[in-house]
Amino acid sequence: xxxxxxxxxxxxxxxxxxxxxxxxxxxxxxxxxxxxxxxxxxxxxxxxxxxxxxxxxxxxxxxxxxxxxxxxxxxxxxxxxxxxxxxxxxxxxxxxxxxxxxxxxxxxxxxxxxxx
Numbered sequence: 001x002x003x004x005x006x007x008x009x010x011x012x013x014x015x016x017x018x019x020x021x022x023x024x025x026x027x028x029x030x031x032x033x034x035x036x037x038x039x040x041x042x043x044x045x046x047x048x049x050x051x052x053x054x055x056x057x058x059x060x061x062x063x064x065x066x067x068x069x070x071x072x073x074x075x076x077x078x079x080x081x082x083x084x085x086x087x088x089x090x091x092x093x094x095x096x097x098x099x100x101x102x103x104x105x106x107x108x109x110x111x112x113x114x115x116x
Contacts, residue, residue, distance in 0.1 A: 001062045006103040009111035017056045024058040043094040044072040047081040
């Protein structure tokens, strides 16, 4: 067994708890669906937000709404690069998996242009 990272990103409409919750859960659910993720296989999760998003910790929603109470999670701010995408939430799920697992990255809303 090895570990692999699964990336995802989305934009958030407003800097509010409700908007962050909706965006976080939408992205996590899509990552889970496209990669068939079982909670027991998750090693850890990193959430990053652009500096214009600070209304709540995204990890809170994974714990409360998805039941990820035993998953190590951390939230950070992204580097504030000039002209970079604003109102952006990124997630990195590090998964314990087989060598042949091929991660499916997920880019929603205005983040679709971040990766081809």
